[in-house]
Amino acid sequence: GAGVSQTPSNKVTEKGKYVELRCDPISGHTALYWYRQSLGQGPEFLIYFQGTGAADDSGLPNDRFFAVRPEGSVSTLKIQRTERGDSAVYLCASSRDISYEQYFGPGTRLTVT
Amino acid sequence: AQSVTQLDSQVPVFEEAPVELRCNYSSSVSVYLFWYVQYPNQGLQLLLKYLSGSTLVESINGFEAEFNKSQTSFHLRKPSVHISDTAEYFCAVSLDTGRRALTFGSGTRLQVQP
Numbered sequence: 521g522a523g524v525s526q527t528p529s530n531k532v533t534e535k536g537k538y539v540e541l542r543c544d545p546i547s548g549h550t551a552l553y554w555y556r557q558s559l560g561q562g563p564e565f566l567i568y569f570q571g572t573g574a575a576d577d578s579g580l581p582n583d584r585f586f587a588v589r590p591e592g593s594v595s596t597l598k599i600q601r602t603e604r605g606d607s608a609v610y611l612c613a614s615s616r617d618i619s620y621e622q623y624f625g626p627g628t629r630l631t632v633t
Numbered sequence: 634a635q636s637v638t639q640l641d642s643q644v645p646v647f648e649e650a651p652v653e654l655r656c657n658y659s660s661s662v663s664v665y666l667f668w669y670v671q672y673p674n675q676g677l678q679l680l681l682k683y684l685s686g687s688t689l690v691e692s693i694n695g696f697e698a699e700f701n702k703s704q705t706s707f708h709l710r711k712p713s714v715h716i717s718d719t720a721e722y723f724c725a726v727s728l729d730t731g732r733r734a735l736t737f738g739s740g741t742r743l744q745v746q747p
Contacts, residue, residue: 524676551733561740562637562723562737563737621667623679624669624677624678625676
């Protein structure tokens with residue numbers, strides 16, 4: 521079956537602009553996670569959803585970052601007033617529920633110029 | 634909070650040689666342990682996991698890892714590597730209850746040379 525998909529695969533934006541990153545989880549997966557991977561580092565947790573609600577957003581670095589999952593499936597990560605330090609690969613993962621293994625998407629590479 | 638340390642950022646090895654990628658973790662509560670692999674230009678894939686039971690876990694492509702609670706380690710081993718094993722390997726932990734977000738190490742790049 522189809523895996524986790526993320527769009528766009530690459531996004532270049534100017535400092536100060538607003539961006540949206542989309543994640544389509546595996547069908548039927550109730551848990552959805554966002555991670556950020558900077559160059560040379562392992563992924564870092566940002567936020568996770570169980571269904572429609574954000575169950576844990578403790579990893580969001582500041583209030584410029586926000587994520588939604590209005591219908592319990594697709595999720596959008598939103599970044600306001602982007603900064604060069606936001607440049608990274610943003611990864612999405614989903615799992616059947618929080619007790620099961622996470623399947624990762626290919627990521628969105630965000631470059632802020 | 635949990636943390637994961639992968640001491641080796643790069644491990645060069647010749648084809649058919651054995652390899653060990655080291656992973657140590659820190660946590661005040663019980664955790665689950667994982668190894669993920671990232672091949673060039675691909676996404677993260679789960680290689681193997683320890684949830685409970687036997688402390689030795691194996692993957693379908695010949696890797697194995699052993700959970701050592703006293704040493705808080707989960708080293709990854711393979712007795713004979715192939716060129717195709719060249720990739721970035723990430724060790725990760727999650728709590729075994731509640732929040733299941735993964736905490737990753739910084740990764741080890743395995744470079745298999747002919």
